[in-house]
Amino acid sequence: MKTWQITLYIWICIACLAVIGIIFPPNGVKIGKINLTFIHPSEVIKVEKHNKIDVDEIYQQNIQYLQNLHLQSMQDSITALKNFALTHASRVYFPNNDYHYFDKFFNKLDSSANKEPSIHIFHYGDSQIEMDRITGVIREQMQKQFGGYGPGIIPAIQPIPSFTVNQNYHGIANKYALYGDTNVRRAPHNKYGVLASFVHSPDFLQINFSTNNTAFEHAKKFNRVKLLIGNNTDTVLATLSTNGLDSTKIIYNINSGSNTIQWDLPSYTNSGTLSIKGSIDIYGISLESKTGVTIDNVPMRGAAGTFFSSINSEMMKYFYKNLNTQLIILQFGGNAMYSGITKKQIEYYAQNIGKQIKYFQNILPDVPILFIGPSDMSENVQGKMQTRHFLVEMINALRDTVINNGAAFWNTFEAMGGENSMVAWANMNPPLASPDYIHFSKRGADRIGEMLYESINNYYLLYKLEKNISNKDNILPQYLQHFKVVLYEMQ
Template identity: 20%
Template sequence: MFQASRGRRWAVVLLVPFLLGALLWASSWSAPADPPAPRHARAPRTPRPAASPDKPLRLAQASAPAQAAPAPSSPAPSVSRALPAPSPRALKLYQLGKRLGVHEPRLEDPCVAPSGATCSRTALAPFFESLDALSSREAASPTVISAFGNSLIAGDRIVDVIREELGATFGDGGRGVLAMDRLAPYGPRVRAGFARGGWEPRTLGEVKLAELPFGISGIYHRSTTTKASSRFALDREPRGTLWWLDVPRAGRLSVHADGQELARAEPQGSGQAQALPFDIPEGARHLEVVADGRGATVLGVVLQHQRPGIVLDTLGVPSADANLFLRAREDIFRTQLAERSPRLLLFILGGNEAKRLEWGRSKLAEVEEGLRTFVRRSRAAAPGSACLVVGPIDAVRGGNGPKKLAQRPYLDEVISIERQIALSEGCAFFDIFSAMGGSGSLARFVDAGLVHEDLVHPRGHGLDILGQLITDALLRSWVDAADPRRQAALAPPLQASEETR
């Protein structure tokens, strides 16, 4: 938590560069900035120039080390790392964040390879090395982020900000894992097709466990009518993959582009998950997946480019927690995650864990065991990936009198457990609860009209701020990690009480 005096210093630090930047933006910018890319644009984008020192650095403001440190014993990255200039959206969120009491977003990136008094490698090094390759134009393929989470992630807006902000700086690699249709008749369709006919969605977050197994997406769609289909707009992707279940007595599946059949899946009744790759004709505008009969089951559709850039797979499931993600069948989970080959595993969980602890439906030991197992299972499937655990946001419940919106119990305990697991498992940790302003921050979001009536789910710019905080924390750490001398202060060793809690 930030102390009050530190918060006042931070407000001054934020205000001065913003005012200077506003005055100097037009007169001192050496070259005109490219016009902002439209939301969800798919064409490759030129990386943004680095921000000038006298201009605002989004929500993440640069700060110098407290004191000089010994010279590094390992070479710094060959790529010059600098925070990109803030996007127009980031500038607006920066101003809104100041009014809401948002704090400087910094994550803990522990050293996994100490070198004397310095650090030669941190937990996020695999991801940062991929960003370096994208930044230097040496990358030959996309950098994939696999983002697991609950309804906050399933709604896609938080990760959409991460996807677009990183994509504007490092390039856009495409959409990644998509669903056959939305899970409800509302919400965005960026990660889903337009379904026709009957498709029954099932998720691993349901109270009653579904009869068929899940993969990494945590959802599947099963046809309930003949000729049920789903249509996806194409963006010049050269290849795709259909993930499907070989269910006994199920109808076959076929994939078409502008009416031309590209591939066909003939069920044999093995009960196994299958991957059906297909080439997409150049210039095709629409892809369609068709179920010839009932019972055809689709786990997902993968569409992305071969070009370098950021791909973020939205793997969010409403009502999910780490233990529910363990319902995914391990062999399918491992195979699909290995196929995606992410460079960053992003776990954004904790809100449902805290609620189930409050309701007496879970125990702290179960929460700890579930998250640790899920992290380990994911890392075993993608051993070359970095990982980042993001704690839960502030949570409140309604009341009367001066404590009309009181913080929910067990939130601090869940944050402590998640931090302990992250750092002990070699992952980075981001305390987004503290970054959004700590206790009382969600009440301020409520007063600003940025939370739904359920007092649980932020909406609109409230979600955008959370996505911007995660983005800025990653970018700030990417810059800081270029100096091995800074690492000792970024993630101090766990105390014995934390290791055994």
């Protein structure tokens, strides 16, 4: 066969396929349980939207918002930050657009470096925050800025490895959790505690923990250890061993109540062993400093975040108060985006999230709540990875529900670039997202953490500027390029 004949044959085949694609029903043809589809010619030749997304530019615009502006005065700064609060893709959505929503929390942060006890921020989320991803970056930045050390609360048994803390145990430990598949034990009561899980030790349990070299610097050491316990019917002995020191605490019968045992160490350490003799429920171990701030990473694989309201509220109140909890972060929604979800199911899920917000508000009436919406998630549509159907509707429903219930909302989807941005993140070199087009890589999670921290910090800068402008010179020194330096001078 001659070359021109081969070429003609190929073009005839292409033309035939194009005609079939044009006349084939857009929704396909259903034959039994099989749905046959055919790609339209426009789908083959169109320019992919995600190819236009510049991930690096989006990242820089988020974390260097103020540095990219030519500001000459405090008033210029306030104007720029107010514009950020109203228009920027990485802004936080507030109830009634009130950007003062975090002001009381910021006031607590300002005094935390020199005031005991340290502030706790709980970051609950699904598998996006496993291994201390996202949380670790925010914690490190806040501990640099406001003081504090340690990774915060860890469970007695950690089933998922962490970049921050290494754990193992010896003895009998039965874990109960309110989330997870049917293989996870459920307790005969609702006293799950602040981690929505606990471990029951019937006799003896030894828990070894140490911070990893891969942890951020401020999370690598601690000088205060807290043991969250309850439900012991007999006297229990708890011994902390660290740096060659052994300190034993006697825990008397508290029946179904709750208690927190605390060890203050003479110096910082990066490891320890807890030996517990007696029957007891363990709700967590906090590795922290005496002052400053820490963020507790609480990953819940497979969870949609709709179960908190079923946890005993009195126990939650006790532990949150004892830990000086000043902010709740909830990061859920991805696991509710299952295949075939309907708008009605989205509405129902959003309403359920609203109930969880009310639950936390009843327990912590003066503590702000920040809900982090799901990131972009891709699915295969006719051979191409695209944003999941109804994801935008899910995010909008969550945003409206959250702010209407008096909490704040950060739109991960919008901040990372919007529609089809997950494909762009996955196509970066090195990749910022995993091949499943749902989860971030470690590098990508770090970027999301930095973007969220900088967004919150912009509101902190606005808080400080508005608080101090009446007492300070309105002209910024030319050599001060970063506003954090300005604020340290103002304090």
